Every structure is written in C-alpha cells, then in structure tokens.
Amino acid sequence: MKTKRNSFTGSLGFVLAAAGSAVGLGNIWRFPYLAARDGGGMFLFVYLILALTFGFSLLISEVAIGRKTKQSPLTAYGKIHKKWKGLGIIASIIPMMILPYYSVIGGWVVKYFFAYLSGNGSKTTHDGYFGGFISDNYLPIITMVIFLAITMLVVLGGVDKGIEKFSKFIMPALIVLILIIAVFSISLSHTDKAGEVRTGLKGLKILVIPDVKNMTVQSFLNTLMDAMGQLFYSLSVAMGIMITYGSYMKDDTDLSKSIGQIEIFDTAIAFLAGVMIIPAVYVFMGKEGMEASGPGLMFVSLPKVFASMGKLGNVIGCIFFAMVLFAAITSSVSILEAIVSCLMDKFKLERKKSTFIAGVIALIFGVIVCLGYNKLYFEIKLPNGAKAQILDIMDYISNNLLMPVVAISTCVLIGWVVKTDIIIDEVTKNNEKFGRKKIYIVMVKFISPILLGFLLIRALGVM
Numbered sequence: 001m002k003t004k005r006n007s008f009t010g011s012l013g014f015v016l017a018a019a020g021s022a023v024g025l026g027n028i029w030r031f032p033y034l035a036a037r038d039g040g041g042m043f044l045f046v047y048l049i050l051a052l053t054f055g056f057s058l059l060i061s062e063v064a065i066g067r068k069t070k071q072s073p074l075t076a077y078g079k080i081h082k083k084w085k086g087l088g089i090i091a092s093i094i095p096m097m098i099l100p101y102y103s104v105i106g107g108w109v110v111k112y113f114f115a116y117l118s119g120n121g122s123k124t125t126h127d128g129y130f131g132g133f134i135s136d137n138y139l140p141i142i143t144m145v146i147f148l149a150i151t152m153l154v155v156l157g158g159v160d161k162g163i164e165k166f167s168k169f170i171m172p173a174l175i176v177l178i179l180i181i182a183v184f185s186i187s188l189s190h191t192d193k194a195g196e197v198r199t200g201l202k203g204l205k206i207l208v209i210p211d212v213k214n215m216t217v218q219s220f221l222n223t224l225m226d227a228m229g230q231l232f233y234s235l236s237v238a239m240g241i242m243i244t245y246g247s248y249m250k251d252d253t254d255l256s257k258s259i260g261q262i263e264i265f266d267t268a269i270a271f272l273a274g275v276m277i278i279p280a281v282y283v284f285m286g287k288e289g290m291e292a293s294g295p296g297l298m299f300v301s302l303p304k305v306f307a308s309m310g311k312l313g314n315v316i317g318c319i320f321f322a323m324v325l326f327a328a329i330t331s332s333v334s335i336l337e338a339i340v341s342c343l344m345d346k347f348k349l350e351r352k353k354s355t356f357i358a359g360v361i362a363l364i365f366g367v368i369v370c371l372g373y374n375k376l377y378f379e380i381k382l383p384n385g386a387k388a389q390i391l392d393i394m395d396y397i398s399n400n401l402l403m404p405v406v407a408i409s410t411c412v413l414i415g416w417v418v419k420t421d422i423i424i425d426e427v428t429k430n431n432e433k434f435g436r437k438k439i440y441i442v443m444v445k446f447i448s449p450i451l452l453g454f455l456l457i458r459a460l461g462v463m
C-alpha cells in the first residue's frame with residue numbers, strides 16, 4: 001500500500017518544528033554555563049560566527065538531502081549514493097540511542113514541574129533530594145513513561161496535525177515564559193552575609209562582556225572547541241532528524257531562508273537562557289555557583305536559587321520547569337519522529353505501528369537507564385575523563401563519537417563524492433538565492449570536516 005508522505009503545511013510549520021527540535025536541554029543547561037565559563041562575550045562571538053558558517057552548512061546539507069530524496073535517514077543516504085547506505089544505518093541508530101535517556105531526563109523535568117506546581121518546590125532543595133529521586137525504585141520509571149507517552153501522542157498525530165500543530169502552540173509559549181524569567185532575573189539583587197551586593201545586571205555583564213584580559217591561545221582554542229561541540233548538538237544535526245524534517249518540507253519552500261530562521265531561533269533562545277540563568281545564579285550563589293552545568297545546574301543549583309527568592313520562587317520555578325518541559329518535548333518528538341519515519345519508509349509500516357514499536361524499544365532501554373542509578377549502578381571513567389553511568393555512556397557514544405562520525409562522513413559524501421552542486425541545485429531549484437554559497441562550499445569541503453575531526457579527537461581524550 002502506498003500512502004502519501006506527510007508534509008508540513010508551509011514554511012512556518014517547518015521552521016517552528018525544526019526550531020523545536022533544536023531548542024532543548026542543551027540550550028538551557030549547557031549554553032549559559034559554557035558562555036559564562038569561556039570568556040562571556042568571546043564565547044558568544046565565536047558561537048555566532050560558527051553558527052553562521054559551520055552550523056549553517058551542516059544544517060542546510062541535511063535538510064536538502066531530506067527534501068531531495070523524500071526519504072528518512074535510513075534510506076536517504078543510499079539514495080544520494082548507493083555505496084553510502086551504511087551511513088544511513090549509523091545515522092538512524094543515533095536517535096534510537098538518544099530517545100531512551102532523553103526520556104529519562106524528560107521524566108526528571110516532569111517530576112520537578114509537578115513538585116513546583118503543587119507548591120512544594122522548596123522540598124527539592126533538601127540534601128540528597130535529587131540523588132534520592134533518580135535512584136528510587138519506581139518514580140523515575142513512572143515519570144519517564146509519562147514523558148514518553150506525551151511524546152508518542154504528538155508523533156501519533158502525524159507531521160502536520162501532530163508535530164506542526166504542537167510546535168506552533170508550544171514554541172511561542174516557550175518564548176513568552178523564557179522572557180518573563182529573563183526580565184525577572186536581570187532585575188534581581190541580593191546582599192550576601194559578607195555584605196556584598198550582587199545585582200542581576202552585574203551577572204549579565206559576566207555573560208555578555210568579552211573577557212579578553214584572561215585570554216590565551218590555549219583558552220581561545222578551548223572556547224572554539226566548546227562552541228563547536230555545543231552548536232553541533234544544539235542544531236540537532238548528524239542524527240537524521242533534520243533529514244527527516246527536510247523530507248516533509250514542501251518543494252516550494254525557500255530552504256535557505258528557513259535555515260536562517262532556525263539558526264536565529266536556536267541562538268536567540270540559547271542566549272535568552274543565559275540571560276535567564278546566569279544573573280539569577282550569580283545573584284544568589286556568587287561566582288562559585290556558576291560552576292554547575294547539566295543536571296547539577298538544573299536539578300540542584302537552580303532550585304536553591306528559586307528557594308532564595310522567597311514566596312515568588314515557587315511560581316518562578318513552576319514557570320521555569322514548564323518552559324524546560326516544552327523545550328524537551330519538542331526535541332524528543334523530533335527524535336521519535338526520526339525513528340518512526342525510518343520504520344515507515346523501510347518496512348512500509350503504518351505510523352501507529354511504527355510509533356508503538358519505537359516507543360516500546362525506548363521504554364525498555366529507558367528502564368535500563370533508570371536502573372543505572374539503582375540496581376545496575378556502576379561507575380566508569382570515559383576516555384575524555386568524565387565519570388559515567390549508563391546514561392552518560394549512551395550520551396557519550398551517541399553525541400561524542402557517532403555524531404561527529406556521521407557529520408564528517410556527510411561532509412565527505414557531499415563535498416567530495418557527489419559534490420556540493422547536488423545541495424546547491426536543491427536549494428535553488430525555484431530560483432531562490434543561496435546567500436552564503438561560497439562559504440558553504442569551503443565549509444563542507446574543508447573546514448567543517450577538519451574542525452569535526454578535532455572534536456572527535458578531543459572526545460577520545462587524545463588531545
């Protein structure tokens with residue numbers, strides 16, 4: 001039975017859905033921390049340049065591959081070049097690895113959101129609360145199931161009636177919530193026990209003013225690598241998602257313009273997350289407080305910041321976790337959709353069946369990830385020096401190893417094997433302008449693969 005491929009109704013639907021995928025936990029818990037640590041404005045500047053060149057090239061390549069082939073990643077690469085089918089397999093394994101642990105973290109957000117919603121936000125600041133929760137026998141599994149079920153419901157609705165509709169509602173809401181907290185955060189001020197007055201504005205300065213005084217060649221290279229790693233993860237490239245979303249794009253949509261809009265969206269939200277988090281953490285916890293990122297920032301430090309705000313803290317915490325939940329769901333929806341589209345294309349399954357199969361697999365692995373903090377607890381050291389449990393190992397393999405491999409291979413395939421014209425022709429097929437064409441060619445052929453190579457080497461702990 002040949003059913004018509006779903007598609008987004010227009011450019012806005014595509015842009016918001018893709019931006020929904022791009023804007024996720026990475027924007028909120030890693031970008032602000034990296035920016036504050038890596039020289040404030042200097043990091044922002046490097047990030048922006050990379051977004052406009054490196055990020056743009058990877059993103060436009062993937063979306064164009066999707067729209068040209070009208071296939072999911074599993075089969076799209078093979079359609080571009082027969083001998084490159086294998087790349088499609090690796091690219092489709094990545095979302096399968098990410099979905100389980102992303103859902104587990106999504107479940108943690110669900111838990112915190114409900115804690116704040118019921119007025120018990122301050123309880124989350126008790127010593128050992130977070131550790132106790134994630135190592136509980138049942139709770140993390142239950143919250144993961146809730147998160148996964150919401151994700152599945154959206155995907156079941158299909159591309160236009162599920163994902164697009166959901167993104168059109170959630171993304172504007174997300175911007176409003178983040179703006180409310182950002183303005184509130186800048187307006188804060190607090191005098192600590194030693195009598196030091198710390199204001200939100202001072203915190204904002206740490207985020208935006210370039211710290212050129214303390215810059216060395218080594219620190220600049222670090223900033224460059226950090227910015228690139230973050231950008232790469234943030235744009236959701238190299239895991240088949242953007243190929244999938246590109247395959248649902250209408251042929252008359254201006255591809256280059258849409259990609260520009262996604263970049264602006266993702267970068268603006270990352271910056272706003274910085275404005276929201278850095279001043280508040282600085283005001284209530286000082287510079288030391290700014291050393292946490294990831295789960296430590298979101299589930300341990302920030303609740304303490306909310307608690308220091310007095311009564312209003314519970315309301316702000318509630319808005320914050322609602323916002324994070326929105327950001328996380330639109331991302332997990334894109335991950336699940338990438339898997340579902342592979343199953344639908346390759347095995348000619350219906351959407352319902354595919355969603356169910358992908359959901360059950362994610363559930364099984366999700367339970368294993370939860371047990372990684374309980375019965376299956378162990379700790380190993382990764383090649384990059386980080387201590388890791390099951391969740392971190394899956395994150396490391398997918399993000400730090402497989403994703404750079406897929407991105408480098410995509411650059412080689414497009415830049416050297418089938419040549420960049422294949423993408424340029426797709427982007428300009430309705431006579432649209434391809435604004436950064438020359439930059440694109442140089443980036444895909446030379447600069448991106450080299451930079452990505454360094455990223456991979458760094459992840460392997462060699463450098």
Ligand code: PHE
Pocket residue numbers: 021022023024025026027098233234235236239241331332334335
């Ligand atoms: N791009 C998302 C972020 O910045 C994360 C993400 C990872 C989304 C994997 C989809 C898939 O947080």
